[in-house]
Amino acid sequence: MDVILKGKYIIKCKIKAVTGLHIGEGNNSLEIGGIDNAVVKDAEGKPYIPGSSLKGKMRSLMEFAEGKVRDNLLVVSVKREGKPEICIHMCDDLNCPVCGLFGRNHGSHDLKSGGKIDLTDAVIPTRLIVRDAKLIESSITDEMKENLDLEWTEVKFENNIDRITSKANPRQSERVPAGVQFSAEFVINRFEVNSKDDQKYYLEKFIKAMKLLEDDYLGGQGSRGNGKVRFVDIEIFYKDSSDYEKDSSELQPIVTAKSLDDLKLS
């Protein structure tokens, strides 16, 4: 198989937290007296949205939207005591928008429905790169700051009731407040695979994934209204593979839009 890079679509935009946003650290850094449900922060202590969180959520939403969540289309990614514990979609269809964008893992996999699938002939470099979305400090106004418990975040008490013992388990939970914005960047490689050009196929599919995320939620406690996000101030650039031979190329956006609803690809 011959894969050539034709160019890259680069989507730059802001992610706006419409409601409070909680993307947890996984409680690996439990400190005594600290918050037991902290949000992920960068080296400077500022909250950010990890590229992996965005990517994982969008993949999952795309799998449902494209009708790929069926036992014969799911592969076992984690086993526990020999039984499938975590299953996700992966297939050998070269035109699959999910696998084409988000990638396939090498090798042979167990199917949830039984049997195996070998993805060797379908593995091509992953088209999508999702970068960490960094906090836009100026999006936190002075007025918002007055209501914050920590420098960039608010802390809420929440009461989890254990479903079996009915025992209350009050704990603190840190959130990025509503209104905060992050700067995001997504890159979609446009390939020519065995002389077939992707054109805008994967770009269009990715925009669909962005819309799906707006209708869902990001991070934890989504069922309690957290994690609603919107993509705003969208700019799409195209970097041709020949641009790499230039020292620096100032790209001009090919499309701009205030929101996804206004976005029209030509």
Added chain:
Amino acid sequence: MDKNKICRAVMSFKAPVHIGEKEKLYNITRAFAHSDTLMSGIINAYSLLYGKDETEKLISEFINGTPPFEVSSTMPYVNFQYFVPVPLGLNMEEYKNKGIINAEHQKELKKIKFVREKDLFEGFPFKYKPAGSFLIPQSEFENDKKKTFSLGRTKERARVSVDRQTSSSNIYYFSHFEFEKESGLWFYLKINIEKLENKIKAAIRLLGDEGLGGDRTCGLGSFDVDFKDDVPQFKSDKSKYYMSLSLVNPKDEDEIKSVVYYEILTRSGYVYSKAGLGIKRKTVSVFGEGAVFSSKICGRVVDVTPEKFLSHKVYCFGLAFLAPLPEGVMLFGSR
């Protein structure tokens, strides 16, 4: 760029880097890429830009012993000061006795893994003090700007996978390295075929967008690259000693005999291509960075194609990137 001119490729990272467990170079972090890994990354990017056929032509030049370009391993820079590995066999004790290095304890000397490029190639003209793995001029400590001297730090990242139907989740952790603002990695790039200059630089720029190391699709390891001409002119063509800034696999007996100080590393791993998934490539032994030679050696590209594997050739780049050591450098037993 003139023919055979060397430049400095300075990588400023836009995100943390995740480099696998096996990359324990220098034992301080896992944030470095050896010359063979860097080379494979550049060749892969070249192939994405220019296709299979043109890439095969390029590789054949390397195998024929006429490398179109050469790279060193990646090396650290801190506060935009460029470091190189300490040459193996450098007699630190002697530098301490002569008052050039000011260290209170013996073990401080042992920890030094990197020295500034200009200090090494100019024969240590100042007075120095160890700062962890780095040897830096004493004056840096007296500098009242009090800039911290750190390459960066290792952090843990959590990753969650969620089952599509039951929503049960699995959390796992892996470590990554986060560079300080004015710190990062750099390497020497020498282009031998002038008309390829733009294409090679293009491949390195693309590698920067794609990222170095693991978890690239989440943006890790991505960097901007700046090609700078501010490198020392390695003009002494008849040096007594040469130090390698790359991994080296010697091409013949003579090259093996010319090694004075060395450390042997083993390079292994899996074939990384769609045809060779899960197949172990042949293992190669190489001299690590900092090895000292008594003559100019070349090294070679080693065919590590597994037996009975017919789809394509697999190579390990063991070409030497040498720098002449200045006269008067104090190595053990070199007086």
